[in-house]
Amino acid sequence: MTRGRLLVLTPRFPYPVIGGDRLRIHAICRALARDHSLTLLSLCERREDFDPALVDDAVFDRIERVHLPRWRSLAQTALAIPGRTPLQVAYYRSPAFARRVAALLPQHDLALAHLIRTGDHLLRERTIPTVLEMTDAISMNYARVREHGVKGIRARIYAIEQARLRAYEARMPRYFDTVSLIADTDAANLWGNDLPSNLVVASNGVDCDALPFRDRTGNPPVAVFIGNMHSAQNMDACRYFVQDILPLLPEATVREFRIVGRIRDGDAAWLRQHPRVTVTGEVASIPAEVADAAIGVCPVRIGAGVQNKVLEYMALGLPTVSSPVGHEGLAAVASRDLLVAATPTDFVAAIEQIITDPALATALARHARQFVEERHGWDATLRPLTDRIGAMIATSTRSRIASSARS
Template sequence: MKKIVILTPRFPFPVIGGDRLRIYFLCKELSKHFSLTLLSLCESKEEMEMDVSDDTVFDNIERVYMPKWRSYFNCLCCLPTKTPLQVAYYKNNEFQKKLITLSKVNDAVFSHLVRVSEYTKNINLPKIIELTDAISMNYERVSGLAKSFGFKNLVYSLEQSRLKKYEKSIATKFDYSVLVSQIDKDYLFHPDDAVYERVLVCSNGVDTQTLSYEYGKGYKQLIFIGNLYSIQNLDAAYWFAKNVMPSLREIDDYTFKIVGRIKSNDAKKFDQFDAVYLTGSVESILDEVRGSLAGICSVRLGAGVQNKILEYMSLGIPTITSSTGLEGIEATPDKNILVADKPSEYINAILKLSKDATFAETISLNARNYVVSKHSWGTRVLPVIKACKSLLIDNHIES
């Protein structure tokens, strides 16, 4: 069996959060065809010592400790250069040495995110990079809209230009690049670019067995799932709490539950809003969100495919998303998903779901059918599987 070494900038365990979910389930499908070794940076001693002996995806797991202070120092040193902070943050000599050693006993390298792309430049093996999102498009939106985020916004503005150039150029160093949506691909590359045909679109999947369908009716709870350490999720949840919830509360006893990690200083910003509840990290997302009237995806910033939408749909929770949130998802508005951008549009959608149980359940059923048929991981990662086989199996047979 051919062997692939998987490079990740963050330890993918526990398997929660968008980037961890994506790389883990992608590797789960790859492991059906190849032997995988994980080489991952870890930012804490807990990650270095975490017991993952029950994992069945990776045949071998190598870890390298990368404390945050070293990452911050790397970023400081790179400011006068053209290297994106996203890349400098994860520079680690020990990681590079381990990859060189592993490259001697593996047949290919699979890099997860642009953050670890530099490590492969001098590795003479077939290479694939899983970019996921066009991060520079995300940064462009943040710098153009999130003026209230002060210093963060300044960093995003400075980073955006150099990152876009880097994303476009790094793709030329790999046999294949992978993005989560056609929108991300077309933002970075033109059809006339030499690499265009080697840039694969591989959307996110959803674990429909774990996120089982269970439609609930009669509740007035609205939920938002997301890591609020992310400026995109923080902006989305805060915007909805500020601009939609006060008007809803005047109509009926609607509540808004935000499920996900959040910094204590950011949590205080929500104290001013009535009936807005923060759970922080939870052991079971299912227990927190079952029976909700609607899942909210009010993102104004960001790129790629929103996992929260796929999770809502799989669970049977009618979904209301912004136009930005719908990008990369082929669901049909008013059939299996609702789309809103203005506060009044969110309110109208919520009231319709609340007053018309038949309509709400139809949206719920259609949404579940959509993710089952269109977003199984096995189906979504097929382009990546085929690319790996073409590099490692088909070429080997020809030679």
């Protein structure tokens, strides 16, 4: 394989590797770093992101960071309201970042942009191949946000942004040599049956070595939710479970609902006021924190792509109950690998099934672990994308060598 030089653009510094978006781009870069040299160029809103101690691996050969203060992002967003540019694209625009992109591009064989937020800086790039890692159809996520309780001026803003995002995302294959998404459902939402020829679908994965399987037989009736609670969809999921599902469950079925992950103080305080709810915040070890749990729940109503928490539950041996949105994008078989629940009463019935039937719980857990081992190791899920990038780099390098020879 030709060893290439990749420029990777991210809207946030991907360290520490916490949260779905950071986890995915870090996994992609870790896979690519085995065969190529990677330069990271990140936008950073916080000065803390410039701390060199945050980087604890050797994925990138070179790292550059550009500060984008929040006040500037908010000003740019306000100025974009009368136009057609998605507000989140405007939020991440940075002249300083654009200048560094322009300076670094000639030194590389391929540019990989993470999300449309940085992809915007490569729309007119034609000197080297470009890849846009879209991850999710964000417009589909926004449409679901509007369906679940957003009212007033916020509802109007979401409606405007969703329409802009959908049009913007649908155009992206025109500007990039390759675009990638996590799930077929997201691709179908954007393009129907007329899928772009330069689209790659590469699902999310899990590190099964870091998420050891544990037999849950005899564990107390503890249900867990794992996720970055700074995410609107995760907070909505926990509010939904606490308000609409947990009150229907007797204490013998769910003694404790434990929420594991980064969370804002105000959100933690709101959740803790409810009986049987424990909020841990960020923890040193997720497997250790959920070692005594009996079940994993994913009552996500808002989202797109693949829910990593479901894959993590499966790897850890937690029998899983998921909403249809949480199951979306996965080839996991309902009633064999997990249970799927569409309503609060469905959730109650599914959780009671697992808690009262140890044989079912064990079967679900073992089938789920087998599923993630066979289908969702990072190397396997990302191979369609990493192989495509490898081929693009080989072509780009040959072209550069031939051009140099002619000159």
